Amino acid sequence: MSMAGYETIIGLEVHCELKTETKLFCGCRNAFGDEPNTNVCPVCVGLPGSLPVLNQKAVEFAIRIGLALNCEVKWSNFHRKNYFYPDMPKDFQISQYDLPLNEHGTIELPDGTVVGITRAHMEEDTGKSTHLGGSGRIHGADASLIDYNRSGVPLVEIVSEPDMRSGVQARAYVAELRAILVAVGATDGRMEEGSMRVDANVSVRKPGDPFGTRCEIKNLNSLRSLQRAIEYEALRQVDCIEAGERIVQETRHWDEAAGRTGSMRSKEEANDYRYFPEPDLVPLAPSAAWIEEIRSALPALPKARRQVLVGLIGNDDQATLDLIATVVDRDLDALVVEAASAGAPAQLAVTRAANELNAEGVLPSAKSFATTCQMEASGALSATQAKAVLAALSETPDADPKAIAASLGFEQLSEDTLSTTVDEVISANGDEWARFAGGDDKLAQFFIGKVMAATKGKANGKAVISLLNERRSG
């Protein structure tokens, strides 16, 4: 299998659950993980005579998403998408069709690629089916259980243009999109809980040829699955073409364990959705004033937040950009900026924030974080010691790092003590010193180890090296 001579064309459809208190068309709680069928009412189980009423907060979130994706926010309406499925209580889904709320947007990926956003429209989620027995799919199941807690949860479906060319790029797109959606407060972005669900449209072609026939891959529950599935699917299509076969336009299912996509074709898929305007709702016509109010209240977006850190550090090599992206994704950038303004070296603060701080747990105060970074930079703490202090700060975020260092026995050796210890180690290991002095740099680690042993780990590795080099050149 090889992609030689081909390029992959990828467009993504991302369903994002909105983090509203209540559902899209009723007052039921919008919550993940509650006891099944407890957050339900006549509206969201589609009882006869019930009617939908649009949740204004969901519209506000959807507009925030549209604005953050540089879309035009437009006069729109809802349509019914008609098809039979047991977890869809009305046997139609209220969605948007030819007049979506948001259209014609863009996302700029960290590598500078601009991906077009075709539309970002509102719709309601379905219930959640669990099929017992058989393969776990509806066909051949012994019984199906349906939880309607999810039925009517507000979704925004974000459809991209076919502007991506690799699994890595698709992954970067979803990561960036997720960061934007989380930043505007519209979603928690938890892919593993299904609050972001991705379908990928994949085709291959020889550069310059028209687009090939595409397949849609479903069940992509993580960034890793997304990238793997796209890479697998592109290779599969190239193999088909090279073997003289035609690609069949179809929906395919990603099997994470087997690492392959499989056909989902079945007769139910030959659906004619018979879209028509939802007569139980009035058009969705947000006023220009409301749109501007939402726009002016938008928080800083991930790209701008990353640029702030790049500016602080003054360095944009790839490793630094990756660390910065991690810090912004985990919402740690405000802490870093504050620590830097309190005197912490920005590069070190970003590195420690990306690698040592637990964004889900308790974070150190900016002051404590800044002090720890400063202590490490000045040599008062070794890297290992600084990490231990940060770990301790997650228990007592406001504690003084100096006190923590002392309580952990990290009191700094005086320069004289260290200097004396280095001299003692040199005289005790004459042969090794001769080789080091003769240019065998590998022996630096040997001496550091000895000094560490002699000081019970309290020495700063960098300080030891500089003393060794002084002795060697002196």
Added chain:
Amino acid sequence: MTTAHDVAAQVRSGHTTAREVLEQSFAAIAERNQELNAFLYLDHDGARAAATAVDDVVAAGQDPGPLAGVPIGIKDNLAMRGIPTTCGSKILDGWKPPYTATVVERLLAAGAVPVGKTNLDEFAMGSSTENSAFGPSRNPHDVTKVPGGSSGGSAVAVAAGFVPVSLGSDTGGSIRQPAAFCGLVGYKPSYGHVSRYGLVAFSSSLDQVGPFTTTVADAALVTQVIGGHDPADSTSMPDGYDDLLAACGRGVAGLKVGLCRDLLDGADAEIIERVRQAAAVLEAAGAEIVDLSIPELRLGLSAYYLIAPAEASSNLARYDGVRFGLRVEREDVAAMNVATRTAGFGAEVKRRIMLGTYALSAGYYDAYYGQAQKTRRLITNALDAAYEKVDVLLGATTPTTAFGFGDKVADPMSMYLSDLFTIPTNLAGHGAMSVPFGNSASGMPIGVQILSPGRRDDRLFQVGAVLEAGVAK
């Protein structure tokens, strides 16, 4: 026969009790309901509890509301908590809604006493009640004749004297046509004036709840209770309606009445004659009569029979055997859906689901549903233009008086034509009223129809009250 006004006045003043009125109602029902099949279900316990509550309020020296102790029949497509709601269909077998329709809540809050659920054509699709899965209702004026439909049971319940008031729903004439056939006042409010929350949908953009009464003033009284904005219905209009009761006493002096040829042509000669007499009564009361034609109204029937079935095909998808009502077990879900729907729906409902599904299908949408929506706009525009010249329109409610059982069952088109004059109002979302205006030579009631521009339903009550007084002379 007593009116809702009289009952409420006597109960509020303590001259009688709600329980007494209710027991009289139950007695009348017990005597003749088996023959007439107006009620499908009687809520003896709930009604007695409601009546007792009203009496307690009176005894405590407080006011139970404008409909104190008035027994009311509720069309069986309106949800009442814990009470079977069948829509005249086997597919809702055993279903008891866990909630109550807004209109019924409002009736209860005004002191009314819902006594039970009335018969209808299945899912309100029909003009005779012959499509009810529970047998047709019979016209009390001649039991060999249909009462009209779809709200036939509600019409019979009032015409037979079981209750002074009942609620129906009107999608293409389902209140006005049976009101005309049974000699009652039947009023379809402007779309959005009365909440649809809890009304089982047939065609969402056309459905509207309204009353059957024996007097125009009672129709105003009931509508003032059930009408008004409901946040649970997104298509519900803001408040700001004129006082309909006051309009009943306003007279018609200076009002311009359009006698509309297209709401007469094709009607029986004696019906046309009655409409002309009605025009004369209005003229004598100071109205100006203008002859006019709105040829676009003739397009209404075709547009209606695409739009209503299209919406119905979607609204009725939820009867799939999964969550409530009938389920015919099969090996897998898709087969269960098909078996349930095949067994649960009657022939007319299936016909309309198929019509509607076809009209919305890829490749046919523009030619059918899309074209019908344009026609709907054309009719609305034509009516708007007419209302630049006149204040209301006058015509027949139905082309014929009540027909016999089986007369039109074999030919759906002839059945559909009985709604020819009522359909345009629904398409435009306007209000309209049928007022009884004498009988045919064979003794069957004839209804005269009044149409008004949207949200000017007060004019219907002005005109209706004058006609009611005029025919009594």
